[in-house]
Amino acid sequence: MTLLDKALVPAGLAEDLARLERALDRAGALTRAERLTRLSPQQPAGDAQRRQAVEQRSRDWSQVRPEWGLAGNAAFVAAPRSRTAHLSLEGRTFLHEYDWRQDEGFEVLKLIMTAPMVVANWINLQYYGSVVDPEHLGAGNKVLHNVVGGRIGVLEGNGGDLRIGLAWQSLHDGRDWVHEPLRLSVFIEAPQAAMDQVLRDHASVTDLVDNGWLHLFRIDPGGGIYRRTSQGRWAAAD
Numbered sequence: 001m002t003l004l005d006k007a008l009v010p011a012g013l014a015e016d017l018a019r020l021e022r023a024l025d026r027a028g029a030l031t032r033a034e035r036l037t038r039l040s041p042q043q044p045a046g047d048a049q050r051r052q053a054v055e056q057r058s059r060d061w062s063q064v065r066p067e068w069g070l071a072g073n074a075a076f077v078a079a080p081r082s083r084t085a086h087l088s089l090e091g092r093t094f095l096h097e098y099d100w101r102q103d104e105g106f107e108v109l110k111l112i113m114t115a116p117m118v119v120a121n122w123i124n125l126q127y128y129g130s131v132v133d134p135e136h137l138g139a140g141n142k143v144l145h146n147v148v149g150g151r152i153g154v155l156e157g158n159g160g161d162l163r164i165g166l167a168w169q170s171l172h173d174g175r176d177w178v179h180e181p182l183r184l185s186v187f188i189e190a191p192q193a194a195m196d197q198v199l200r201d202h203a204s205v206t207d208l209v210d211n212g213w214l215h216l217f218r219i220d221p222g223g224g225i226y227r228r229t230s231q232g233r234w235a236a237a238d
Contacts, residue, residue: 079189142167
């Protein structure tokens with residue numbers, strides 16, 4: 001990650017900026033090490049070599065699989081980081097730091113459930129559909145793609161229908177699938193009444209949950225986990 005306009009940061013925040021840059025560098029090093037195990041059979045020895053390998057791969061136009069994007073995505077968590085800090089989520093989870101105790105009026109909760117949770121579901125369903133029905137919901141072989149109208153879509157080859165999903169190379173490594181088609185599991189730590197209110201106020205979000213397009217779980221502040229059922233109730237998760 002590259003931070004822009006650093007010269008505009010007030011002098012009083014210089015230490016915070018430096019701490020952020022160090023944290024981003026560490027996160028980048030860990031991410032490169034994890035990603036390269038899936039991209040390359042031979043892992044470079046140091047972070048400088050891993051950085052070079054990632055950057056070189058991303059610029060290589062002959063590389064049909066420069067990276068795996070969000071392949072493998074399976075869950076979305078909105079809770080204090082302490083809930084997941086001890087877990088290895090293997091890059092399969094969208095994480096949001098959220099503490100309902102600091103959310104006056106639950107405006108942040110409403111934002112989470114109506115925006116990033118929905119976007120994560122779009123991403124998840126695109127991967128899901130592209131794997132379970134690649135002929136109709138995928139995009140075929142990207143080596144054969146022809147862009148239509150600049151931004152309208154792509155054709156595979158010189159004819160046929162517009163392809164609407166993900167390319168084969170984003171889903172398959174040549175030997176096996178790299179994405180397991182699962183409906184998104186969403187875990188949110190918040191009071192039940194607050195989550196129910198968001199669902200009552202936003203029918204489109206309720207439709208996603210009650211019709212099974214995603215699985216919604218509530219992490220109770222006391223520690224229990226409850227699943228939202230298709231009948232609009234909460235049941236203790238197994």
